[in-house]
Amino acid sequence: VVDEEHGPRSYWFACNKWLGQGLEDGLLERTLPVCLEDPRAVFTDYKVDFHTSRVRGAGTDATVYFQLCGEEQDSEVQRVVAPKEAFERGAVDSFSYK
Structure with missing residues (x-):
């Protein structure tokens, strides 16, 4: 979650995967789309x-x-x-x- 420093908005970046060698697909970085609503509500x-x-x-x-x-x-x-x-x-x- 990234919160605006002087504003009411928050931005979520839902990954839902492990980052690390030997975990899931082994990726260390991912490109994540921004969500304007809390994505945890849909999981x-x-x-x-x-x-x-x-x-x-x-x-x-x-x-x-x-x-x-x-x-x-x-x-x-x-x-x-x-x-x-x-x-x-x-x-x-x-x-x-x-």
């Missing part, structure tokens, strides 16, 4: 549950990605930042996203 908190099968060989140590798909728009592809023991056979792993 919804989501709880995403990942159910890993119980069949033999189920589970993964790979990086997991997901995308929320809606009637009006889809989210960007999200990388799941999970502990090493996540996505094991028969497990349910839950994560929160905006």
Whole structure:
């Protein structure tokens, strides 16, 4: 948020991504559009549950990605930042996203 020094206006710059090597897409800088209204009002908190099968060989140590798909728009592809023991056979792993 940037507030005018001598005025009533505030400007928001919604990023909603991590900045840093090894985080999400690894970018260290982004170009952000200015918002004249608080963008937090339009974001919804989501709880995403990942159910890993119980069949033999189920589970993964790979990086997991997901995308929320809606009637009006889809989210960007999200990388799941999970502990090493996540996505094991028969497990349910839950994560929160905006």
